[in-house]
Amino acid sequence: MNKISYLSAAALLLSSSIFAQKEEVPKNWHQLDKANTGYYGISIDKAYDFVKGKKLKSKTVVVAVIDSGIDTLHEDLKPILWTNPKEIPGNGKDDDKNGYIDDVHGWNFIGGKDGQNVKEDSYEAARVYHRLKSKFGSVVPDESSVSAADKADLIMYKKAQQKILGNADGQDDHGFEFLALKRVQTNLMASDSILKKAIGKEKFTGTELDAYEATTDDVKKAKFSLLGLMKANDALEQTNAEFMEGLNDYVAGEERKNDAKQNPPKEYRKEIVKDDESNINDRYYGNNDLMASTPFHGTHCSGIIGAVRDNGKGVNGIADNVRIMMVRAVPDGDEHDKDIANAIRYAVNNGAQIISMSFGKDFSPEKQWVDDAVRYAESKGVLLVHAAGNDAKNVDSTDNFPNANFVDGKGRANTWITVGASGDPKNGGITASFSNIGKQEVDVFAPGVQIYSTIPGGNTYGNASGTSMACPVVAGTAAFLLEYFPTLSAKQLKYVIEKTAQAPDIDVKIPGTDELTKLSTLCKTGGIVNAYEAAKLAATLKGERKASKATPVAKAKTVKKKK
Known part of the structure; x- marks a missing residue:
């Protein structure tokens, strides 16, 4: 997912540069x-x-x-x-007949x-790797030995294998980073515990931590560690609990990546959504819980x-x-x-x-x-x-x-x-x-x-x-x-x-x-x-937008996902 991460790779490895102070903007x-x-x-x-x-x-x-x-x-x-103008909130009916019940706000x-x-x-690289591993095996075949229809899959498999198992030199850089990440997590959990006792409450914001005057060496060290990473990730408005939850989620994601070297990823989505993921026409699934x-x-x-x-x-x-x-x-x-x-x-x-x-x-x-x-x-x-x-x-x-x-x-x-x-x-x-x-x-x-x-x-x-x-x-x-x-x-x-x-x-x-x-x-x-x-x-252009019309529900060809 291309989203913000609570900790950058450099931060996770405790590069000293993350503690460089940015000016207040x-x-x-x-x-x-x-x-x-x-x-x-x-x-x-x-x-x-x-x-x-x-x-x-x-x-x-x-x-x-x-x-x-x-x-x-x-x-x-x-x-x-x-707000969907044709949907009556909470009545459990698909009032506008678009296939989605009570889709009031989306x-x-x-x-x-x-x-x-x-x-x-899971991560797509792991999903691709283990699906195609069953097709091509651990030893990647030469492209000349597969059919034209399988060539695109083979190219994708090569990339996925390199992503999961290591770089072109055979070195597992992610494994090294994951061990460093686990050390960071352990150290921050200890720092968080020390600061809770020192400050006298379970939850405090990064701004409160920044203003807190530490008096002992262990508390100073704990403050430096946690505050430094909160600042590096623009998280001073978050509480320590929110920041640590984000860190733990990040670590869990990296752990899933690490586990993918040996094991097929868990099918999180399949167990909950229960649609036919191989069929793009099976599209009326999900729920209206947006939060x-x-x-x-x-x-x-x-x-x-x-x-x-x-x-x-x-x-x-x-x-x-x-x-x-x-x-x-x-x-x-x-x-x-x-x-x-x-x-x-x-x-x-x-x-x-x-x-x-x-x-x-x-x-x-x-x-x-x-x-x-x-x-x-x-x-x-x-x-x-x-x-x-x-x-x-x-x-x-x-x-x-x-x-x-x-x-x-x-x-x-x-x-x-x-x-x-x-x-x-x-x-x-x-x-x-x-x-x-x-x-x-x-x-x-x-x-x-x-x-x-x-x-x-x-x-x-x-x-x-x-x-x-x-x-x-x-x-x-x-x-x-x-x-x-x-x-x-x-x-x-x-x-x-x-x-x-x-x-x-x-x-x-x-x-x-x-x-x-x-x-x-x-x-x-x-x-x-x-x-x-x-x-x-x-302001200088003559608009080209056509008058809006009611948009029909799109039809899609049935396409079966490759096995």
């Missing part, structure tokens, strides 16, 4: 204007001044967020949730009809897009007249292609005009299903915005799914934007150290470091970093533009956002290194999204 730095404030934000207030100066009125835009869930009771999100494709929900799941047990990620992303503006609470979202449709399809682990394909189709069929997708993985065995859904979205004029990933890799040459390239070789999606994460010199640099890059595959950069937004709890807020945060910044910008320029087509939205991306006036670091370069070498546009410049260009 405004909580809304990502929305600020560079010329007026010095921060490399998206100039959203300036953009609002521009549309107000033209006396433009907004129209409501529906943004689907395909993610882990959402806090439907949050004070800054509850007013802007999409749908959960990783839940069971009995109310259970998928929380953690489930993992709403942090989706709640944070949704707030970035559209948390109620100027209500005196928490944060201002980027767009001021949106409705957020949550489509839950992303577990703590890797999402399944079938769920993503159906999530995209559900969003389109229920009126989403923009889809925000902050997830990703290294393998996509049923990419054709996802591609078909993307083509469907494009045919209905829907803009898809996707996070580039957090591995500091070049996705021009390494796999990152889903992506705009169709697996059948017939072109690429024309209403798709891939987003890298930017920061500011005051919080680590213009390019986020974790962000994936790609001159061909990453379209633009957008703020994704220390982004302050809504988090679960009803009235709570906090920072998070990742291309997962940069993606909804772009989706929110697109929603703002469509609100005030409602005749713009999805292709025009993509054009306006990319054409007006602003090149930073300084060189940037190649993520994962100290090497400097121009941003133009790291992404297609060489720029950071800017809402003001985009609005100015949008």
Whole structure:
């Protein structure tokens, strides 16, 4: 899953660099204007001044967020949730006859009809490796010895085997990192226990810990360890309990990866969802529980897009007249292609005009299903915005799914934007150290470091970093533009956002290194999204969007998953 991680690999290995202090930046730095404030934000207030100066009125835009869930009771999100106008809440009936019972604010494709929900799941590399191992065996055959029909599977198997068992040199780097991770976990659990006794309460925030004056050496050491990692992961607003829960979930995920070397992954999803995963036409599964047990990620992303503006609470979202449709399809682990394909189709069929997708993985065995859904979205004029990933890799040459390239070789999606994460010199640099890059595959950069937004709890807020945060910044910008320029087509939205991306006036670091370069070498546009410049260009265009019509439920060909 291409989401924020509580601890980066460098942090897990206790690199001393994680304790480097970042300057304090405004909580809304990502929305600020560079010329007026010095921060490399998206100039959203300036953009609002521009549309107000033209006396433009907004129209409501529906943004689907395909993610882990959402806090439907949050004070800054509850007013802007999409509500299905044809569904009567809680009556246990499919009032609008769309196949999904009581889908009032969206749908959960990783839940069971009995109310259970998928929380953690396996990783796609492990699923692919063990499925194809039974077909090809432990010793990978030569490509010349297999049929043309099996060649794609064999290539995928080779990649999965290398991912699971080790790198090209036969070294198991992940095994080393996992042992280091377990040591970190043990040390932090001990530090947490020491601090609870010293502070005199079971729960305290990172901010409270920062202000606490330790008086003994063991407490000072414990504070240094826990506080350092909380700061490194922008988690000062979290409690120690929340942070440790995140750490433990992360460790559990890495343990599942480590276990996959020997054992087939547990089928978490199958035991709960109970659909026929091999059949893309079996699509009416899941439940309407959007909060489930993992709403942090989706709640944070949704707030970035559209948390109620100027209500005196928490944060201002980027767009001021949106409705957020949550489509839950992303577990703590890797999402399944079938769920993503159906999530995209559900969003389109229920009126989403923009889809925000902050997830990703290294393998996509049923990419054709996802591609078909993307083509469907494009045919209905829907803009898809996707996070580039957090591995500091070049996705021009390494796999990152889903992506705009169709697996059948017939072109690429024309209403798709891939987003890298930017920061500011005051919080680590213009390019986020974790962000994936790609001159061909990453379209633009957008703020994704220390982004302050809504988090679960009803009235709570906090920072998070990742291309997962940069993606909804772009989706929110697109929603703002469509609100005030409602005749713009999805292709025009993509054009306006990319054409007006602003090149930073300084060189940037190649993520994962100290090497400097121009941003133009790291992404297609060489720029950071800017809402003001985009609005100015949008105002000059003649819109191409066709009048909206009722969207029929899509039909899909029956395709059986390979065994």
